[in-house]
Amino acid sequence: MSQHQRLILFTPVCSSAEALAPALTAAVSSGRIDAVILRLDSGDDRSLINIVKALGPIVQEAGAALLLQDHMHLVVRAGADGVHLSTPDLLEEALGLLHPQDRIVGCAGLRARHDAMEAAEAGCDYVMFGEPFADGGHLPIASVIERGQWWAELFQTPCVVYVPDPKDVSAAAATGAEFVALGDGLLMDPQQVPALVSQALKDIADAPAPVSTGRI
Secondary structure, eight states, X not given: OOSSOOEEEEOOOBSOHHHHHHHHHHHHTSSOOOEEEEOBOSOOHHHHHHHHHHHHHHHHTTTOEEEEESOGGGHHHHTOSEEXXXXXXXXXXXXXXXXXXXXXXXXXXXXXXXXXXXXXXXXXXXXXXXXXXXXXXXXXXXXXXXXXXXXXXXXXXXXXXXXSSGGGHHHHHTTTOSEEEEOGGGGSOTTTHHHHHHHHHHHHHHOOOOOOOOOO
């Protein structure tokens, strides 16, 4: 579908850089990853910053952006490239804090179409559809695909379509969304990571071109 293989990976909740490093290294060594969203466990700022600084070079030296999930106040200090907000509640604060520092601010947790439109109007760098909500609920994959196609067809702000299952990568890519994001399960087993990443990238590259719905 595209000359660019645009893939984003979520990490499992991370409390140890040493535990995550092998799978992360395997992932970024298996093909082009555009961004990694690092989900940090609870802890004091210094401990979390140390984790980010240990993992950051693995991601960034491979040409990918390192985004911290929700920890906007650690981004600059830890040398990350931006923040991924799991809810739009703090979007205005994150934009004010990080855009002057040339950092990325992405936004998820957008339950309604209107929420996504407001986030884009506020100036976020991307909107994401399909990621699990904080309460554990999530949209059916068919709804996520439909919403991604709607957004990609009508809006300029980049869109990320999240799929928990790698088998849905092709359908997500066919929406025309700029990015496909895969859930943290992909990084659970370092030995399986290369094959999973390679297949996801192939599915993105081979996905059919999006078909216009003709709806406004």
